[in-house]
Amino acid sequence: MVNPADVEGVLRGVIDPELGSDIVELGMLRDITIDGGDVTVTIALTIAACPMRDQIESDVIRRVGAIPDVESVTVEVGAMTQQQRSELMSTARFKAREDAEPTMVSPLTRVIAVSSGKGGVGKSSLSVNLALAVADLGFRVGLLDADIWGFSVPRMLGALDANLEADEDRKIVPLETHGIQAISTGLIVDDEGTALMWRGLMLSKALEQFLRDVRWDSDLDYLFIDMPPGTGDVQMALSRLLPQAEMVVITTPQRAAQRVAARVADMARRSHMPVVGVIENMSGFTTEDGKHYPLFGTGGGEELATELAVPLIGQVPLDPFVVEGGDDGRPVVRAHPGSPAAEALASAAARLVELVPKAEDETCTARIAVLAQQLEEMATGTG
Numbered sequence: 107m108v109n110p111a112d113v114e115g116v117l118r119g120v121i122d123p124e125l126g127s128d129i130v131e132l133g134m135l136r137d138i139t140i141d142g143g144d145v146t147v148t149i150a151l152t153i154a155a156c157p158m159r160d161q162i163e164s165d166v167i168r169r170v171g172a173i174p175d176v177e178s179v180t181v182e183v184g185a186m187t188q189q190q191r192s193e194l195m196s197t198a199r200f201k202a203r204e205d206a207e208p209t210m211v212s213p214l215t216r217v218i219a220v221s222s223g224k225g226g227v228g229k230s231s232l233s234v235n236l237a238l239a240v241a242d243l244g245f246r247v248g249l250l251d252a253d254i255w256g257f258s259v260p261r262m263l264g265a266l267d268a269n270l271e272a273d274e275d276r277k278i279v280p281l282e283t284h285g286i287q288a289i290s291t292g293l294i295v296d297d298e299g300t301a302l303m304w305r306g307l308m309l310s311k312a313l314e315q316f317l318r319d320v321r322w323d324s325d326l327d328y329l330f331i332d333m334p335p336g337t338g339d340v341q342m343a344l345s346r347l348l349p350q351a352e353m354v355v356i357t358t359p360q361r362a363a364q365r366v367a368a369r370v371a372d373m374a375r376r377s378h379m380p381v382v383g384v385i386e387n388m389s390g391f392t393t394e395d396g397k398h399y400p401l402f403g404t405g406g407g408e409e410l411a412t413e414l415a416v417p418l419i420g421q422v423p424l425d426p427f428v429v430e431g432g433d434d435g436r437p438v439v440r441a442h443p444g445s446p447a448a449e450a451l452a453s454a455a456a457r458l459v460e461l462v463p464k465a466e467d468e469t470c471t472a473r474i475a476v477l478a479q480q481l482e483e484m485a486t487g488t489g
C-alpha cells in the first residue's frame with residue numbers, strides 16, 4: 107500500500123532552488139490522490155509558464171516514483187492566484203529568516219550520496235572517479251568523504267599531506283585538487299589525539315560539521331558524498347540536513363544482491379531519499395585478448411535496479427588501474443582515460459548528469475520577487 111504520508115515526505119525533497127525551501131512548505135502541493143500503485147500529485151506553480159516547470163515536474167516524478175509499490179506518477183500542474191502568490195512569498199521570506207544558517211551547501215547544488223548495502227563494493231573508488239568525470243564534463247564538483255573514521259578519499263586523491271585551514275569566519279576551506287573541492291576527516295586530522303576526538307563524535311554530528319562549517323563553493327553544481335558502509339544514521343542525518351540529497355546505489359554483480367537490495371530500499375524509504383539508479387562495480391574482467399571472466403558473477407546490478415525500479419546507470423569492470431590509482435592518488439579516469447574502467451566511469455558520469463540535471467537558477471519566484479519589488483517601488487514612487 108502506498109501511504110500519502112510517504113508521498114508528502116518525498117515531496118519535501120523537491121526544492122524551489124531560489125527560495126531554498128520545499129514545495130510542501132511553500133504551499134505549492136495541492137493534492138495527492140492514490141489509486142493502488144498510481145499516484146497523482148497536483149501542484150500549483152507561481153505561474154503556469156514557469157521555466158522551472160520541467161525541473162519541478164521531473165523531480166516530483168523521480169522522487170515519488172522511487173517509493174516502493176508506486177507504479178505510475180502523474181503530475182498535474184496549475185497556477186497560483188495572486189493571493190496565493192503573495193502568501194507564498196511571505197512564507198518564503200519567513201523561512202529564509204528562520205533557516206538563517208542551514209548548511210553551507212547551496213540549495214542549487216545537486217547532492218548525490220554514493221551508498222551500498224555492504225562494504226568494500228567500491229563506493230569510495232566510484233565516488234572519487236565519478237566526481238572527477240563529472241568535473242571533466244564541465245561542472246563544478248565537490249566531494250565529501252562521509253566515512254568519518256574509515257576515510258579513504260585523501261589517499262585516493264593523492265592528498266595525504268594536505269592540511270586544511272580555516273578562513274577568517276572560522277569556516278574550513280575545502281581542498282582544491284584535480285579540479286574539484288574535497289573534504290575528509292583525513293584532511294583535518296593529522297595526529298592520533300585529534301583522530302580519537304573525532305572518533306568520539308557522533309557520526310551524524312561530524313557530517314553536520316562538514317555541511318555547516320566547510321566553506322563549499324556556492325557555485326557547486328554537484329556534491330558527491332562517499333557514504334560509510336552499513337549505518338543508517340548518516341543517511342538519516344543527510345536527508346535532514348540536505349533534503350535535496352539523492353542516492354546512487356553501488357553493488358557487485360553477485361546475485362546475493364537481493365537481500366542487500368531490500369535493506370538499501372528500506373533505508374532510502376525511511377530517510378525519504380530517492381534512488382537515482384544503480385551502478386554495478388567489479389563487473390567481470392576482460393583480458394587484453396578479449397576474453398571475459400565474470401569473476402563475481404553476473405546480473406546483480408540489473409536485478410537490483412529492477413528491484414528498486416530505477417535505471418542501471420553503468421557497469422564498471424574490474425581493472426587493476428582502479429586499485430593502482432586508488433593507492434597512488436592518481437584516479438583511473440585521469441591517469442588511464444582509455445582503460446575499460448575509466449571509459450565505463452565516464453559514461454556512467456554522463457548518464458548520471460542526464461538523470462540528475464544541473465539545477466537552473468532561473469526561477470519563477472525570482473522573477474516574481476523582482477516584479478513585486480518593482481511594483482512596490484512604483485507604488486511608493488521610489489523606482
Ligand SMILES: Nc1ncnc2c1ncn2[C@@H]1O[C@H](COP(=O)(O)OP(=O)(O)OP(=O)(O)O)[C@@H](O)[C@H]1O
Binds near residue numbers: 222335389
Ligand atoms: N572496478 C574495480 N576494479 C578493481 N578494483 C576495484 C574496483 N573497484 C574497487 N576496487 C578495489 O576494491 C577495494 C574496495 O574499494 P573501495 O574502498 O572503493 O570500496 P568501498 O565500498 O568504499 O569500501 P568501504 O565499504 O570499506 O568504504 C579497493 O582496494 C579498490 O581499489
Ligand SMILES: [Mg+2]
Binds near residue numbers: 332
Ligand atoms: Mg569507502
